[in-house]
Amino acid sequence: MELSSKYLQKAVDQMSTLPGVGKRTALRLVLHMLKEDKNSVLEFADSFVAMVNNVKLCKQCHNISDVELCEICTNSKRDIATICVVQDIRDILAIENTMQYKGLYHVLGGIISPMEGIGPNDLNLESLLIRAKEDYTQEIILALSATMEGDTTNFYLFKKLSDANVNVSVISRGIGIGSELEYTDEVTLGRSIMNRSPFEINLSN
Amino acid sequence: MELSSKYLQKAVDQMSTLPGVGKRTALRLVLHMLKEDKNSVLEFADSFVAMVNNVKLCKQCHNISDVELCEICTNSKRDIATICVVQDIRDILAIENTMQYKGLYHVLGGIISPMEGIGPNDLNLESLLIRAKEDYTQEIILALSATMEGDTTNFYLFKKLSDANVNVSVISRGIGIGSELEYTDEVTLGRSIMNRSPFEINLSN
Numbered sequence: 001m002e003l004s005s006k007y008l009q010k011a012v013d014q015m016s017t018l019p020g021v022g023k024r025t026a027l028r029l030v031l032h033m034l035k036e037d038k039n040s041v042l043e044f045a046d047s048f049v050a051m052v053n054n055v056k057l058c059k060q061c062h063n064i065s066d067v068e069l070c071e072i073c074t075n076s077k078r079d080i081a082t083i084c085v086v087q088d089i090r091d092i093l094a095i096e097n098t099m100q101y102k103g104l105y106h107v108l109g110g111i112i113s114p115m116e117g118i119g120p121n122d123l124n125l126e127s128l129l130i131r132a133k134e135d136y137t138q139e140i141i142l143a144l145s146a147t148m149e150g151d152t153t154n155f156y157l158f159k160k161l162s163d164a165n166v167n168v169s170v171i172s173r174g175i176g177i178g179s180e181l182e183y184t185d186e187v188t189l190g191r192s193i194m195n196r197s198p199f200e201i202n203l204s205n
Numbered sequence: 206m207e208l209s210s211k212y213l214q215k216a217v218d219q220m221s222t223l224p225g226v227g228k229r230t231a232l233r234l235v236l237h238m239l240k241e242d243k244n245s246v247l248e249f250a251d252s253f254v255a256m257v258n259n260v261k262l263c264k265q266c267h268n269i270s271d272v273e274l275c276e277i278c279t280n281s282k283r284d285i286a287t288i289c290v291v292q293d294i295r296d297i298l299a300i301e302n303t304m305q306y307k308g309l310y311h312v313l314g315g316i317i318s319p320m321e322g323i324g325p326n327d328l329n330l331e332s333l334l335i336r337a338k339e340d341y342t343q344e345i346i347l348a349l350s351a352t353m354e355g356d357t358t359n360f361y362l363f364k365k366l367s368d369a370n371v372n373v374s375v376i377s378r379g380i381g382i383g384s385e386l387e388y389t390d391e392v393t394l395g396r397s398i399m400n401r402s403p404f405e406i407n408l409s410n
Contacts, residue, residue, distance in 0.1 A: 014252040045250040
């Protein structure tokens with residue numbers, strides 16, 4: 001696709017570097033921007049410059065933050081005895097939305113994936129081991145995706161954490177709340193039968 | 206969705222101003238950018254600043270261009286007797302890709318749509334009427350979408366162009382090449398029966 005303006009072409013090429021955005025979509029998006037007034041496009045561009053120049057990673061949990069320690073790590077109402085290990089900051093948002101968790105987080109920044117060339121050294125692992133060995137840390141919750149890569153990482157973390165005096169737990173897997181049995185895939189269903197738990201009447205749920 | 210960094214929040218908000226990009230997708234795209242190195246993000250932002258500062262519209266056909274007259278208008282190999290009227294520059298790309306058209310273009314910049322509040326005054330119409338009245342202009346091809354808005358605009362343009370001494374034609378409508386009859390919608394099929402043409406053996410096709 002050759003465009004009639006090299007500036008337009010450049011913008012389209014840049015837009016199509018975003019994941020899932022092809023050349024056609026990029027052109028549609030850029031032409032939409034050209035219809036906007038000039039200042040909103042400049043504001044659009046500025047927001048990314050400001051972001052890369054100012055965004056930091058929290059020194060403790062590697063969450064994205066504007067300051068050295070993120071809001072969650074410095075919040076005195078949170079339970080510092082529990083650390084929930086997640087893949088990236090979107091998982092923090094998802095867990096925060098449940099309103100069920102009051103502990104701290106640790107962002108790994110990825111999961112072990114030989115296919116994508118991501119090994120343990122590419123993850124924020126050392127800092128997790130140091131945190132795990134702190135006296136006040138009692139439990140590490142592994143909240144990674146229920147994929148092969150997630151399982152591999154869980155297993156690796158579990159081994160690494162065996163030196164530290166902490167309980168390591170994994171978020172439960174099974175059929176989703178509201179799912180119908182007949183439409184659940186067999187692997188999930190098989191696992192959820194194997195991992196069955198005693199029936200309890202729990203009024204809080 | 207409240208994010209842990211106001212710079213990240215700003216970038217996500219800006220990204221989600223793009224059509225079809227929701228907050229979740231915007232966050233995914235912006236986090237992807239944060240994983241890139243700083244210079245590529247700056248290059249991304251720069252490309253939009255350079256675009257809005259430099260892109261012009263061709264004085265003659267309103268195609269996007271870096272110079273006063275676009276490459277198509279100044280190309281001496283093109284047939285200046287024919288002007289193809291299109292809605293926006295993506296249509297020019299689509300037609301150019303067919304390699305079947307060697308005339309000039311005229312970008313309306315929209316089509317008449319009372320629903321979206323777009324009237325004749327919002328389109329590049331005056332300049333089209335001036336071009337139509339030039340001695341060397343012999344044919345105006347209306348190549349708008351086969352929608353109600355396209356039809357309305359075709360009709361309006363046809364009336365407006367009746368003063369000028371030009372032939373006005375419309376691109377043909379009917380079942381698409383490669384389409385099966387039974388899957389063609391009834392409006393298209395009905396039209397293509399009404400607009401039937403004498404059978405010709407045309408070896409060039």
